Amino acid sequence: MLFHKRPRNVVSLLRESLSEEMLxxxxxxxxxxxxxxxxxxxxxxxxxxxxxxxxxxxxxxxxxxxxxxxxxxxxxxxxxxxxxxxxxxxxxxxxxxxxxxxxxxxxxxxxxxxxxxxxxxxxxxxxxxxxxxxxxxxxxDSKAKSELRSLMRVRTATRERVRLRMDASKKRTRLAFPEESSSEYLVSVGKLLGYPSCCVERYVRERVHEGASVEARASRQVEQLRKEGEEPDVYAYFARNFFPCKPICQNAREIGRKTFGLLSSLHPKLGNLYCKCITNNVEMVEACPRLTTRHREKLTKKAQRLTRK
Ligand SMILES: [Zn+2]
Known part of the structure; x- marks a missing residue:
């Protein structure tokens, strides 16, 4: 009888030596x-x-x-x-x-x-x-691959639509990422990246329907909270470029807390490193929209200059 050796669980691998190696x-x-x-x-x-x-x-x-x-x-x-x-x-x-x-x-x-x-x-x-x-x-999970494929098709189609509209009106778009004008794209990508639905809903409402700056809103929320003598919950900023619907969003906080707990149990230094990352995430959100805009510009400006007619 054949016994298939199951690959060892990632958590046990991380417990043994991978955490140290990654650090x-x-x-x-x-x-x-x-x-x-x-x-x-x-x-x-x-x-x-x-x-x-x-x-x-x-x-x-x-x-x-x-x-x-x-x-x-x-x-x-x-x-x-x-x-x-x-x-x-x-x-x-x-x-x-x-x-x-x-x-x-x-x-x-x-x-x-x-x-x-x-x-x-x-x-x-x-x-x-x-x-x-x-x-x-x-x-x-391989399922994510097929989701990504269909997501990228939506992205390409949206870009093409925006380009055609631009050509027809002879105007340039302000959007470096035209796909951000598609609710379908934003909802799917948010889900795939593990963002809470309350935060995705707010993002889509502001970005797509109100044409508002999510970055500016998120920055103002942190500023306002500090003015009131409170601090944002760093755990709500569980990943970079993610904007919680509010600085104390319960769903977002839970993700951050869970991550911190898991990482700390694997290696205390991983927990510390995560704290550094999320503290930095809050700072980035607070410094927005200035920083995000600059960062995005840096990423796209040169490419646009090189490849746009
Ligand atoms: Zn939320």
């Missing part, structure tokens, strides 16, 4: 280790993603290398007459794609991220957002 890993950023890898491996979130190369510890350096490899093609686009620009932009985009493969996908940093996915029994799904920006999704 000592120099090639992954702290928030990536905790919020992207461990929260998914521990089944707190169904899925997470990091933007590459921006969320690599050497993201700037890798970005510069890509720029260097594409400098001539960029110059050609800039020097070209209007009738030649279209073809040269296509060449440039392909050059950026090829350079990203060489520089990012062949890097030891990327390899380290892939190795950690394997060690923690996570699957990955790569999405090109722009030729120079990718998103690396992490999840345990």
């Amino acid at each position: 000592n890993e120099p090639l992954l950023l702290d928030h990536v280790k905790i919020e992207d890898y461990l929260m998914v491996a521990l089944e707190i979130r169904p899925c997470s993603f990091l933007t590459i190369p921006a969320e690599f510890h050497n993201g700037d350096e890798l970005g510069r290398k890509i720029d260097e490899l594409c400098a001539e093609d960029l110059q050609a686009v800039l020097n070209a007459t209007a009738d030649k620009k279209g073809a040269l932009i296509r060449t440039l985009k392909n050059k950026i794609r090829e350079s990203l493969k060489k520089v990012v996908f062949a890097s030891v940093t990327y390899e380290a991220h892939m190795n950690w996915s394997r060690k923690l029994h996570l699957q990955t799904f790569d999405v090109e957002v722009r030729p120079s920006i990718h998103e690396l999704y992490l999840f345990r």
Whole structure:
């Protein structure tokens, strides 16, 4: 009779030596280790993603290398007459794609991220957002992959719709991420990333229906609370780029508390590191919309300059 050896549970692997190993890993950023890898491996979130190369510890350096490899093609686009620009932009985009493969996908940093996915029994799904920006999704369950696929179809369709509308009106969109105008996209992505439905509902209402700045609202909420002599509950800011519906959202807090408890039980240093991450998350939300805008601009501005007609 054959006995199939079941793969050892991720929690016991983390208890044995993986936690220590992860804490000592120099090639992954702290928030990536905790919020992207461990929260998914521990089944707190169904899925997470990091933007590459921006969320690599050497993201700037890798970005510069890509720029260097594409400098001539960029110059050609800039020097070209209007009738030649279209073809040269296509060449440039392909050059950026090829350079990203060489520089990012062949890097030891990327390899380290892939190795950690394997060690923690996570699957990955790569999405090109722009030729120079990718998103690396992490999840345990194969079901997430089909959800991601359909989500990316919605995203592409929304982008295309916005582009056509832009071409027709000869106006540029203010939105760096046009898919954020789709409730369907935002609700599905929120669910997949493990955000509480109350927080997703508020986000969608403000972003899509009211055209309001979620970042500004979230920042004002923290400011207001402090004025009243209270402190926001850091646990409610359980992952970066997540905006709780209110600074004391019960559902969001529970996720943060659960994460802290689980991580601390695996290794006290993981608990401490998580506290640092979520404290930083509150600071980021408070400093918004200034910081978020700047960060998003940094991520997209160059790509837009390079690849937009
Ligand atoms: Zn909420």
